[in-house]
Amino acid sequence: MEQIDRTVLFVCTGNYYRSRYAELLFNALAPSGLGWRADSRGFAPGPWNIGAIAPLVLERLAASGIAVPRVQRAPLRLARADMEAADLLIALDEAEHRPYVEGLGPPWSSRFRLWVVPDLHEWPAERALPTIDQEVRALLDELSSR
Numbered sequence: 027m028e029q030i031d032r033t034v035l036f037v038c039t040g041n042y043y044r045s046r047y048a049e050l051l052f053n054a055l056a057p058s059g060l061g062w063r064a065d066s067r068g069f070a071p072g073p074w075n076i077g078a079i080a081p082l083v084l085e086r087l088a089a090s091g092i093a094v095p096r097v098q099r100a101p102l103r104l105a106r107a108d109m110e111a112a113d114l115l116i117a118l119d120e121a122e123h124r125p126y127v128e129g130l131g132p133p134w135s136s137r138f139r140l141w142v143v144p145d146l147h148e149w150p151a152e153r154a155l156p157t158i159d160q161e162v163r164a165l166l167d168e169l170s171s172r
Contacts, residue, residue: 030063032061032062033067036048036049037115038091038118038123040070040075041068042079042099045118047083048064067103069104083148109130115137117139117140117141118143120140124140127143141161
């Protein structure tokens with residue numbers, strides 16, 4: 027049985043699309059024995075999303091041959107306990123999420139890495155999801171080389 031020592035927490039606005047994709051992809055691609063797992067949260071989940079997770083996330087994972095649980099949890103709002111439990115915090119879009127991150131104040135704001143993956147109203151999924159793929163793979167390479 028693999029021992030999980032560390033957690034990366036992916037955070038986006040709604041915990042419905044970008045952060046969920048990053049979480050599921052990371053967990054599917056993480057090599058056995060790496061000792062890291064991913065989770066995800068949202069700064070401001072809202073009622074505008076239909077269902078527990080964006081269907082296009084599940085479609086892309088399935089098209090990549092990645093199995094995901096049939097039942098998905100609902101989006102979750104970021105809480106202090108989530109940040110305390112995480113070893114690495116990543117907000118998915120610098121421009122959109124910097125105000126949320128800075129609003130958390132020290133020491134939390136200094137612990138976040140900020141990626142550049144805008145939401146669907148700025149980048150189509152055909153651009154955003156491959157960018158998340160690249161970022162997650164680069165992160166896994168970094169963690170594997172530690």
